Amino acid sequence: MAANAMVAGSADSILRLVRRLDAAPSETVRWALVENLGKIRRRSRANGTVFYYVDFRPFGNAYSDEGQPLRTREAAENLLSKIRAKVALGKPLQAVLVAYKRDATGHLTVHRFMADWLADLEIRRRAGDLSVTYTRNLERYAQPNGHLEFWREKTIHDISAAKVRDFGRWLALRKTRNRQGEETDQVLSASTRRKVLGAFHAFCEWLRQGELILVVPPFPKIPKTEHQPLIISMEAQTAVLEAIPWEERGAFLAAACGARPGEVRAYDIDDPYQDEEGCWIRTNKAVQGQNTHEAAPRTKNRSAGDLPCSAELWDWILWRLDQVQPSDRFHGRIPLFINPTGRVAGKRWLGNALRTRWNQYARQALGVHVPMYEGTKHSTATDAIRRGVSLEQIQAALRHADAASTRVYAKLARGGSFDILRNPARVSHLYPAENRPENSSENNELWRGGRDSNPQLPA
Numbered sequence: 001m002a003a004n005a006m007v008a009g010s011a012d013s014i015l016r017l018v019r020r021l022d023a024a025p026s027e028t029v030r031w032a033l034v035e036n037l038g039k040i041r042r043r044s045r046a047n048g049t050v051f052y053y054v055d056f057r058p059f060g061n062a063y064s065d066e067g068q069p070l071r072t073r074e075a076a077e078n079l080l081s082k083i084r085a086k087v088a089l090g091k092p093l094q095a096v097l098v099a100y101k102r103d104a105t106g107h108l109t110v111h112r113f114m115a116d117w118l119a120d121l122e123i124r125r126r127a128g129d130l131s132v133t134y135t136r137n138l139e140r141y142a143q144p145n146g147h148l149e150f151w152r153e154k155t156i157h158d159i160s161a162a163k164v165r166d167f168g169r170w171l172a173l174r175k176t177r178n179r180q181g182e183e184t185d186q187v188l189s190a191s192t193r194r195k196v197l198g199a200f201h202a203f204c205e206w207l208r209q210g211e212l213i214l215v216v217p218p219f220p221k222i223p224k225t226e227h228q229p230l231i232i233s234m235e236a237q238t239a240v241l242e243a244i245p246w247e248e249r250g251a252f253l254a255a256a257c258g259a260r261p262g263e264v265r266a267y268d269i270d271d272p273y274q275d276e277e278g279c280w281i282r283t284n285k286a287v288q289g290q291n292t293h294e295a296a297p298r299t300k301n302r303s304a305g306d307l308p309c310s311a312e313l314w315d316w317i318l319w320r321l322d323q324v325q326p327s328d329r330f331h332g333r334i335p336l337f338i339n340p341t342g343r344v345a346g347k348r349w350l351g352n353a354l355r356t357r358w359n360q361y362a363r364q365a366l367g368v369h370v371p372m373y374e375g376t377k378h379s380t381a382t383d384a385i386r387r388g389v390s391l392e393q394i395q396a397a398l399r400h401a402d403a404a405s406t407r408v409y410a411k412l413a414r415g416g417s418f419d420i421l422r423n424p425a426r427v428s429h430l431y432p433a434e435n436r437p438e439n440s441s442e443n444n445e446l447w448r449g450g451r452d453s454n455p456q457l458p459a
Contacts, residue, residue: 013036014037014038014056014057014058014059015058017033017036017037018059018093020033021033021034021037021087021093027088027089027090030087030088030089030090031088033088034084034085034087034088035084037056037083037084037087037093038054038055038056038062038080038083038084039054039055040052040053040054040055040073040076040077040080041053041054041055041061042073050071051063051069051070051071052070052071052072052073052075052076053070053076054070054076054079054080054083054100056083056093056097059093059094059097060094060097062079062080062083062097062100063100064100064108065078065079065082065100066157079100083096083097083100086211091211095210098212108155108156108157109152109153109154109155109156110148110151110152110154110155110156110158110159111142111148111151111152113156113203113207113212114142114148114151114203115142117203117206118135118138118139118142120206121135121138122135137195137199138199141196141199147171147174147188147192147196148196148199148200150166150167150170150171151167151200156207156212156213157213159204159207159213159217160217161217161218163217164200164217164218164219164220165220167197167200168193168197168219168220168222171188171193171196171197172187172188172193173187174187174188175187175188176188190222190223190224190225193222194222194224197219197220197222200219201216201219204216204217229371229373229374229378230370230371230374230375231374231378231379231382232366232370232374232375232379233379233383234379234380234383236365236366236375236379237256237375237376237379237380239365239366240252240358240361240362240365240366240370240375241253241256241312242365243361243364243365244357244361245340246316246319247338247340248339248340248357249316250313250316250317250320250336250337251264251265251337251349251354252358252372252376253310253312253313253316254267254281254307254309254313254337255372255373255376255377256310256313256376256377256379256380257307257308257309257310257313257380258307258308258377258380258381259281259283259307259377260286260377261351261354261355261372261373262286262287262351263283263285263286263307264337264349264354265286265287265335265337265348265349265350265351265354266285266286266287267281267283267335267336267337268333268334268335268336269320269321269324269334269335269336271283271336272309272314272317272321272336278308278309279308279309279314279317280306280307280308280309281306281307281309281317281336282306282307283305283306283307284305287348287351317336320336320337333346334346335347335348335349337349339353339354339357354372355371355372358372358375358376359371359372362375391403
């Protein structure tokens with residue numbers, strides 16, 4: 001009874017002290033107050049082993065320092081001084097104690113903190129800051145037998161340059177698994193290892209920002225082989241587009257104008273508009289994840305812009321707008337581009353369906369496999385470069401940090417974009433069909449010419 005009363009009295013005094021610390025007007029006052037924070041306790045086990053801990057009840061106890069048990073009073077005093085200093089500098093006692101609780105309860109294990117990290121990322125995903133695909137991949141890595149299994153029995157204080165190097169070697173020897181979860185004879189690809197190391201680096205940075213570790217150790221660099229995309233001519237691209245049924249064609253026309261697949265899937269019927277310069281689609285959101293249909297309020301590079309419309313695309317948009325009834329607008333957002341056979345809300349395209357449909361029609365028209373991203377956006381941009389559009393102009397339109405990305409990817413924007421587009425839509429295309437001018441052969445010749453970068457494909 002007397003011991004319990006003593007503990008209760010100690011807890012009450014710490015509670016009062018913490019309240020005074022929260023209200024302290026200056027750092028000098030906090031330093032004076034922390035001199036009374038915490039008590040060192042000594043305990044003996046049945047085998048005669050003596051250990052120490054620092055008592056901060058009701059906020060908890062500190063049993064170890066960077067994973068090392070407190071075997072001497074000097075070690076306990078050093079830990080108490082360290083905790084007092086952090087509290088004096090303004091960090092809440094509860095937050096400080098997280099890193100010093102008993103190892104046996106799993107408080108310091110990497111995966112315990114990784115669960116907290118993933119919970120934080122889920123909040124950011126719901127806010128639209130992160131993609132579904134990214135967070136799902138991280139959750140998959142952290143699962144039992146996932147790519148982060150190396151760290152399961154280790155504490156955050158085990159994270160060091162040597163351990164991270166060992167982790168890189170462990171990944172290099174790790175075998176892939178099939179859909180049934182069975183191990184195969186293939187090791188992880190360099191791309192997968194880069195992603196896993198990048199995920200763990202992000203986790204370490206989260207620990208550092210929370211002052212749970214002091215520094216993020218250096219990570220091994222895995223060489224990246226530059227991908228050489230398959231580029232097709234504008235004639236070959238046209239052959240594929242014309243093979244696509246009219247109801248489905250709009251999405252692929254937008255991709256050929258420079259829209260990313262996630263942006264194509266996110267466009268609504270209110271996004272197209274016209275001004276004195278031409279016809280555009282507002283691009284300020286994207287669907288993230290292959291099998292989702294909810295758009296996040298940002299694009300891949302977090303920068304909004306306007307997609308310039310070709311004449312073919314604008315004709316399709318006018319047709320699409322004619323299909324929408326006024327009453328349809330009362331049911332919320334209406335997709336601009338639809339999958340006629342889709343089953344998700346509003347028949348909005350799913351990523352896998354969009355890609356599969358393009359592959360089907362590309363093989364039908366060309367006889368070979370041409371990935372959608374390369375057959376649309378890459379090919380359009382490469383053709384523009386070959387016709388003399390500067391890399392700097394395209395880089396500015398893409399908002400790329402370096403020109404290396406511009407040589408691979410392209411996105412068209414207002415700056416000179418109507419000079420880049422094949423058969424660009426002018427404001428005249430907004431008028432009824434009988435008033436629209438015929439497409440002139442001179443206008444088409446801007447895009448036609450000896451630009452076939454893939455002679456083995458039909459032009």
